Amino acid sequence: MSRDKNRAHQAHSDHTSEDGVPLNSTVPDGTTLDVESPDGSTPDHRVPEIQGSRRDFLKGSLAAAAGVAATSLWDPTNAFAQKDEALPPGPPARIDDEAYWEKVRTQFHLNPDTIYLNNGTLGLCPKPVTQAVYDGYRYLAETGSEGRSQLWDEVEESRKHVARFLGAGEKEIVLTRNATQGLQFVVNGIRMEPGDEVLMTTDEHIAGTRPWALRARRYGIRVNQVQIPSPPGNKQEVVDLFEQALTPKTKVIFFCQVTRGPGLLYPVRELCDMAREKGIISAVDGAQAPGMTPVYLNEMGCDLFATSLHKWALTPSGTGCLYVREGFQDNFWPGSGGNGPWDDREQGLYHVGPHGTYERPVRAAIKTALSFLESIGMDAIFARDRMLSDYLKEQLLEIPGVSLGTSRDHALSSPGITSFGVEGWDTSLLRGILEGKAGIILSRDQRRYHDLVRVSTHFYNTPSEIDRLLEVLREIL
Numbered sequence: 001m002s003r004d005k006n007r008a009h010q011a012h013s014d015h016t017s018e019d020g021v022p023l024n025s026t027v028p029d030g031t032t033l034d035v036e037s038p039d040g041s042t043p044d045h046r047v048p049e050i051q052g053s054r055r056d057f058l059k060g061s062l063a064a065a066a067g068v069a070a071t072s073l074w075d076p077t078n079a080f081a082q083k084d085e086a087l088p089p090g091p092p093a094r095i096d097d098e099a100y101w102e103k104v105r106t107q108f109h110l111n112p113d114t115i116y117l118n119n120g121t122l123g124l125c126p127k128p129v130t131q132a133v134y135d136g137y138r139y140l141a142e143t144g145s146e147g148r149s150q151l152w153d154e155v156e157e158s159r160k161h162v163a164r165f166l167g168a169g170e171k172e173i174v175l176t177r178n179a180t181q182g183l184q185f186v187v188n189g190i191r192m193e194p195g196d197e198v199l200m201t202t203d204e205h206i207a208g209t210r211p212w213a214l215r216a217r218r219y220g221i222r223v224n225q226v227q228i229p230s231p232p233g234n235k236q237e238v239v240d241l242f243e244q245a246l247t248p249k250t251k252v253i254f255f256c257q258v259t260r261g262p263g264l265l266y267p268v269r270e271l272c273d274m275a276r277e278k279g280i281i282s283a284v285d286g287a288q289a290p291g292m293t294p295v296y297l298n299e300m301g302c303d304l305f306a307t308s309l310h311k312w313a314l315t316p317s318g319t320g321c322l323y324v325r326e327g328f329q330d331n332f333w334p335g336s337g338g339n340g341p342w343d344d345r346e347q348g349l350y351h352v353g354p355h356g357t358y359e360r361p362v363r364a365a366i367k368t369a370l371s372f373l374e375s376i377g378m379d380a381i382f383a384r385d386r387m388l389s390d391y392l393k394e395q396l397l398e399i400p401g402v403s404l405g406t407s408r409d410h411a412l413s414s415p416g417i418t419s420f421g422v423e424g425w426d427t428s429l430l431r432g433i434l435e436g437k438a439g440i441i442l443s444r445d446q447r448r449y450h451d452l453v454r455v456s457t458h459f460y461n462t463p464s465e466i467d468r469l470l471e472v473l474r475e476i477l
């Protein structure tokens, strides 16, 4: 689809989400929530001639697992393959070594006339990852059920890699399609009686609020909300506000590690410790965290954590995971019977997953994406993200009328999300102008308490892309 057609599509569908939910709809608890709008972008991929076989597939995935750019199955006459350079070995000597990051950028398919600042909605798969997905489906098409069994092992490798990546035990992770699916398992897996309460913030994503609202309507639990200012003064203020909003009936606290709009970084450990001391369950929406900010599940102290991986961890679209702390698993009801012994604790969570026939090549490619990130180095990625957002925040504050919804304090802000409001401007209008005028793709977050433009920058973005955004903002404001 050309970009003009994309834009026409986007203009047409700007007021509904991908799942047809009206934007800015009001959920039963009365909170006005923003919903992700479709980005409508479909890059013009040409499918090359591929020489594939079981041997090649295994070779490709082994290479990918070892962190090597898996271009081996591309036809060398293919235009993409000719342009590709291997991923340079990381980490770079300096975080502002633009020559290094330019080489990293060649590993992505992004249309050159798009400035993509919307990683918080969907990350861009690196070329080795799209290649691995293609190889997996090709392999299935060649081998049918035999290949399906082989791919099961590959999916298991991905699941174990996710556990290592997030600092969790192998028995604590199950793969899901996205954060939304994991959150549904979370909400429905906790034992609660009518009248029991969950406390969440006013900044939750709709994927978190909706299943709680459904459970409240159907089973008579209660949803309470606490408003955390954007930005708060310090971490203790966040913990205190939560603590003050608890009641004797609070059974669960639910919050994001990184909030969708302001990109606020919550003090997860402190909140979970406070909850555990009071016998309260802690459940975290981690959708915006893995791949952008450190996630060490076994140190964070939460009982449950659901996340997508297809945002900052750059895995194929339609991948996520659910974590249930081993010590909490006896209190957790799985969301599905799956195809296996869901109540066999020895085997951990694996059998809790949504099974049957599913997109195994997609899940098998999760490990390719994680290896890609690790070959750059996670510390380098976090630092690069931080460098870009620090620069953006500093420059935004120079523009009259702009105020930050994101904190400048690293202890309270995530490295990748910068949000701002502009006095007198409706952010949906601003967003439309930025896209139409300069091909800048970003998002917004509109709530009862704020109306923010959300810029989400990852390591593949460049300082010059940020400069272009600032230049256009200066022109129009």
Ligand SMILES: Cc1ncc(COP(=O)(O)O)c(C=O)c1O
Residues within 6 Å of the ligand: 036, 120, 121, 178, 179, 180, 181, 204, 205, 207, 208, 256, 258, 259, 260, 285, 287, 288, 307, 308, 309, 320
């Ligand atoms: C905080 C948060 N939670 C949940 C989701 C839903 O993620 P997914 O579409 O992967 O299910 C998002 C998506 O943007 C999000 O930002």
